Amino acid sequence: MKERLLIVEDDEAIANILKEHLEKEGYEINWSSTGKEGLEDFKKYQFGLVMIDIMLPEMDGFTLCKNIRWINEDIPIIIVSAKQTDMDKVKGLKIGADDYVTKPFSLTEVSARVEAHLRRYRKTDRGSISNEKLVFKKGLIIIPEERKVTIEEKEIQVTLKEFELLQLMAQNPNKVFSKEELYQHIWQSVDVEGNNTVTVHIKELREKLRDSSKNPDFIQTVWGTGYKFIGENIYET
Incomplete structure (x- = not known):
């Protein structure tokens, strides 16, 4: 085929x-x-x-x-x-x-x-990383196929854009994304000066994940640039 x-x-x-x-x-x-x-x-x-x-x-x-x-x-x-x-x-x-x-x-x-x-x-594994369940320390699990996020076995309600932001960063751990890159990838549009959309969504995500901006377990601010995901992966299935 x-x-x-x-x-x-x-x-x-x-x-x-x-x-x-x-x-x-x-x-x-x-x-x-x-x-x-x-x-x-x-x-x-x-x-x-x-x-x-x-x-x-x-x-x-x-x-x-x-x-x-x-x-x-x-x-x-x-x-x-x-x-x-x-x-x-x-x-x-x-x-x-x-x-x-x-x-x-x-x-x-x-x-x-x-x-x-x-x-x-x-000859390689054809499974797209976008379909792999991601499991991290501190109880975070991301299940792309179900668009589901849980913390310590309790599901948290996230919007579509919040989920896409979290999934993208979690699948590219320790990669620094600028706000412009995140906006372009998730909203598929060119970012404009003064647009705080990404900042607001990250803030909401942190609150839902109970993730401190000063001592984060998952989303770290890279000052003057953007954000990166620092969660410690346990395994992927």
Whole structure:
């Protein structure tokens, strides 16, 4: 059974060429025309591989790649771009892309690279980290499939955005997220100066988790930057 692939490309002509070619190869294709739409689709469906252009409206390809990596650290990502400088290629690979194909491209080469990356991915654990239960000391358990959070075996009521913030940070422990990155990833929009949305949601989360801002067990403020999750993991199932 062939894989479902995600193509994020704002040029309809190029997207159609890739889509038609890969569908002939037996793949199921989803096409997104903006970075924001691509992130929404990635969260909604299960994909085997993602192909991303760099110059995208609403959210550029580099930012999209980074956001996808926060959700799934293993899925193959191929950047397909007209940008051919070594600097762009290095930047793409550093933020998590597995490969970089320059336009104009050979469809035969694209097929070969897609199949090669899928073979590697099939050999790894395909379970997305977004579906793994996370268990931490101090009694915190996060169950993504049920969108459930418990503290010392008592469920606490969190909003959807609060849950998504907690899940993202808990799945990327000790990674410092800026408020702008959190807002862009969770609200899928560009942060504006004076927007306290993230701050307010973190404050509410801390109160519900009974987590002190001065001596936190879970969410630590990184002054001048943002926040990071410091909970001590016990195991994941």
